Amino acid sequence: MTLPNMMNADLKRFLTILLTVLAALLPARAQEGLEISSLFKGSFTSDPNVTETLIAGNQKFLRSHKLSLLATFKAPAAKYGAMVEKLVKADAATAIGKKVRYKDGRLFLGLFMLKPTGSGKTATNRYLYYLNPTSGPKPYVLLVYMEGKLEEQEVADLLENLPKKSK
Amino acid sequence: MNDKHHTPPELPDRIERFFDCSLSDEEEAALRRELAGTTSDHPAICEAQALMGFHSIPRDRIHRHSPERLKRIILRCAAAAVLVAIVCPAILYYTANSSGSNGCIAYFNGSQTTDEQEVLAIVFEEISELKEGVALADGEVMEDLGEIIPITQSNPI
Numbered sequence: 001m002t003l004p005n006m007m008n009a010d011l012k013r014f015l016t017i018l019l020t021v022l023a024a025l026l027p028a029r030a031q032e033g034l035e036i037s038s039l040f041k042g043s044f045t046s047d048p049n050v051t052e053t054l055i056a057g058n059q060k061f062l063r064s065h066k067l068s069l070l071a072t073f074k075a076p077a078a079k080y081g082a083m084v085e086k087l088v089k090a091d092a093a094t095a096i097g098k099k100v101r102y103k104d105g106r107l108f109l110g111l112f113m114l115k116p117t118g119s120g121k122t123a124t125n126r127y128l129y130y131l132n133p134t135s136g137p138k139p140y141v142l143l144v145y146m147e148g149k150l151e152e153q154e155v156a157d158l159l160e161n162l163p164k165k166s167k
Numbered sequence: 168m169n170d171k172h173h174t175p176p177e178l179p180d181r182i183e184r185f186f187d188c189s190l191s192d193e194e195e196a197a198l199r200r201e202l203a204g205t206t207s208d209h210p211a212i213c214e215a216q217a218l219m220g221f222h223s224i225p226r227d228r229i230h231r232h233s234p235e236r237l238k239r240i241i242l243r244c245a246a247a248a249v250l251v252a253i254v255c256p257a258i259l260y261y262t263a264n265s266s267g268s269n270g271c272i273a274y275f276n277g278s279q280t281t282d283e284q285e286v287l288a289i290v291f292e293e294i295s296e297l298k299e300g301v302a303l304a305d306g307e308v309m310e311d312l313g314e315i316i317p318i319t320q321s322n323p324i
Contacts, residue, residue, distance in 0.1 A: 050274065051293070052274045055272075059271055072290055108300075109304040159298060
């Protein structure tokens with residue numbers, strides 16, 4: 001066996017291991033790859049008018065609802081509306097289920113079931129909700145993103161049964 | 168002292184008899200002992216030695232010190248070192264920079280909180296706003312339908 005051949009074999013083995021490790025990291029970053037993930041990278045947290053929440057990993061609330069990630073983003077519509085709508089529309093383009101309502105030429109409400117990541121038992125369902133009510137004293141844009149094992153009906157039940165406030 | 172090229176004169180004859188199966192058990196055993204000890208490179212002797220398995224060498228003895236094996240070991244060690252040097256820091260970096268992706272965090276009014284109850288309170292409030300939006304949208308759809316139905320009733324298709 002020549003040296004280049006051996007290097008090829010070892011290189012292949014190394015790359016296989018490397019790719020396996022990277023693949024193992026991917027599920028934890030399932031939100032990555034979505035346009036809306038840019039909202040949760042801390043770029044807007046210094047704005048006091050922005051409310052951003054992120055619950056992920058081994059959290060009791062998530063476990064009890066078969067979720068692995070829950071994120072929300074709320075911001076003034078005047079400043080962030082167009083940007084968030086653009087990101088949502090980009091992700092919604094490949095949605096496998098949707099319910100949308102437009103008002104005055106703008107996306108007012110969008111409920112999207114995005115393409116799951118993984119397959120079979122490792123499949124993770126992803127849901128994206130968008131609201132941009134134009135009425136009210138302070139128009140805002142609201143985005144709720146959820147991912148986990150729960151099915152569409154379970155998400156509907158979860159949203160229906162959540163208390164208005166935790167207290 | 169063994170002479171590599173020295174061939175006992177009667178040995179080829181006895182080998183021929185061995186192949187003819189005309190040796191007694193004692194003679195065959197003696198031949199085996201002799202073949203095991205000789206270093207002669209006579210073709211007939213080499214053939215008999217090969218047949219009797221005297222030329223088989225354990226695999227690990229063949230490769231133990233071969234340069235190819237050493238190169239392979241070095242390359243494997245290098246690959247493992249690269250793996251550790253690249254992947255481990257990457258995992259550590261990923262872990263250190265993803266505290267928000269494995270926990271509970273909220274940014275509200277320019278401040279940050281990691282209190283689960285506070286974060287959930289914000290989440291619940293926002294989800295209830297979403298539900299109000301959905302109800303509003305559904306109500307508007309029903310309103311629209313309410314406007315459409317009288318039109319279709321007065322103008323049946």
